[in-house]
Amino acid sequence: MARSTDSWDESDVRIRPNKKGSRPRTKDRPSHDDAVTGRIITVDRGRYTAVVAEGTDEERTVIAARARELRRNPVVAGDFVSLVGNVSGEPDTLARLVKIQDRRTLLRRSADDTDPIERAVVANADQLVVVVAAANPEPRTGFIDRALVAAYDAGIEPLLLITKADIKDPAELLANYRHLDLPVIISKTADASASGIDARSDDGLSARLDGPAVAELHGYLDGRVTVMLGHSGVGKSTMVNALTGAERATGGVNAVTGRGRHTSSSALALKVTDAPAGSWIIDTPGIRSFGLAHVDPDRILRSFPDLAPGTEDCERGCKHDATAVNCGVDAWVQAGHAGPSGPARLASLRRLLGTDPRQEAQETKELGTVS
Ligand SMILES: Nc1nc2c(ncn2[C@@H]2O[C@H](COP(=O)(O)OP(=O)(O)O)[C@@H](O)[C@H]2O)c(=O)[nH]1
Ligand SMILES: [Mg+2]
Numbered sequence: 001m002a003r004s005t006d007s008w009d010e011s012d013v014r015i016r017p018n019k020k021g022s023r024p025r026t027k028d029r030p031s032h033d034d035a036v037t038g039r040i041i042t043v044d045r046g047r048y049t050a051v052v053a054e055g056t057d058e059e060r061t062v063i064a065a066r067a068r069e070l071r072r073n074p075v076v077a078g079d080f081v082s083l084v085g086n087v088s089g090e091p092d093t094l095a096r097l098v099k100i101q102d103r104r105t106l107l108r109r110s111a112d113d114t115d116p117i118e119r120a121v122v123a124n125a126d127q128l129v130v131v132v133a134a135a136n137p138e139p140r141t142g143f144i145d146r147a148l149v150a151a152y153d154a155g156i157e158p159l160l161l162i163t164k165a166d167i168k169d170p171a172e173l174l175a176n177y178r179h180l181d182l183p184v185i186i187s188k189t190a191d192a193s194a195s196g197i198d199a200r201s202d203d204g205l206s207a208r209l210d211g212p213a214v215a216e217l218h219g220y221l222d223g224r225v226t227v228m229l230g231h232s233g234v235g236k237s238t239m240v241n242a243l244t245g246a247e248r249a250t251g252g253v254n255a256v257t258g259r260g261r262h263t264s265s266s267a268l269a270l271k272v273t274d275a276p277a278g279s280w281i282i283d284t285p286g287i288r289s290f291g292l293a294h295v296d297p298d299r300i301l302r303s304f305p306d307l308a309p310g311t312e313d314c315e316r317g318c319k320h321d322a323t324a325v326n327c328g329v330d331a332w333v334q335a336g337h338a339g340p341s342g343p344a345r346l347a348s349l350r351r352l353l354g355t356d357p358r359q360e361a362q363e364t365k366e367l368g369t370v371s
């Protein structure tokens with residue numbers, strides 16, 4: 001490595017205005033007209049890795065720094081950007097990222113429900129795979145519900161992936177989602193005897209996943225950009241490795257805290273193996289919380305299609321929250337229209353509509369306390 005990344009600073013990437021008519025000939029005078037498009041696959045400490053000329057003989061990986069003008073604009077995995085300067089992708093070269101192209105979708109979150117600052121998670125995803133483990137770490141319906149709201153809000157199709165079914169039967173968890181039009185894939189290790197049936201001892205195990213589940217998920221990925229989202233330790237990277245042939249670090253769950261170690265620190269987009277061009281999967285680091293401060297209550301309600309029809313009988317101005325009187329959704333659920341999981345779903349909706357930040361902790365109460 002000729003130059004440490006720290007030796008670059010923002011002033012290195014300032015864009016000089018292009019004098020009209022004088023096409024820049026040297027690398028010192030880049031012009032936006034010369035820009036090439038790249039797909040951001042990862043972001044690490046101010047360095048943006050982009051794939052340029054995807055699918056052609058010239059396909060290459062280019063490292064770029066963000067132009068000063070963009071320093072307040074987050075660039076995330078999945079973004080399409082315009083690059084100028086040295087876009088050769090040769091070792092030790094650095095291009096300039098001068099534009100974030102229009103986003104088809106943007107998955108966002110806030111740190112918690114009171115934090116007004118939106119954080120971009122990934123751009124241009126078509127699908128969101130919400131990943132939870134049947135156990136170790138314990139699944140949390142609050143997390144699933146939040147991720148579903150964020151997906152619906154962003155216009156991204158959700159899918160539920162339940163891992164570690166070799167450790168625990170996920171039937172109880174699944175009962176909550178049976179009334180949704182939500183594809184569910186259940187995954188486990190190929191060899192139960194090697195999977196750490198002792199749910200506390202899979203630390204360090206590199207799970208070999210069951211073929212049919214991997215194939216089933218693979219079937220959803222053709223030509224699309226899919227993002228994997230879930231707490232640390234649920235098996236995201238293990239699945240991504242199985243789908244891409246990559247060797248993303250995977251890690252165990254701490255037997256004492258039940259939490260995963262943060263084994264992957266930034267989002268990374270990878271090409272899906274044996275899939276048409278444009279099939280990408282984005283592995284993300286485990287996230288602890290998924291605030292929805294940026295989603296308005298109406299949209300939260302629409303993210304519960306099993307409950308939303310109940311609002312037709314509400315009085316005008318009904319907020320459908322825990323303080324609402326004669327809310328039609330109560331009657332809808334009592335009449336059984338939302339199935340046996342209706343009451344639990346309504347409770348989940350009301351927690352999301354509430355604004356008490358303490359509720360997030362409460363709603364992540366572990367499932368399975370009855371078993
Ligand atoms: N028993 C079992 N362990 C799994 C399964 N999938 C992943 N693991 C293990 O769970 C741990 C965490 O996996 P990892 O992919 O790093 O999770 P991530 O943090 O979500 O990326 C690793 O030790 C994996 O080998 C599974 O289906 N069953
Ligand atoms: Mg990981």
Ligand SMILES: [Zn+2]
Pocket residue numbers: 311314315318319320321324326327328329
């Ligand atoms: Zn109502």
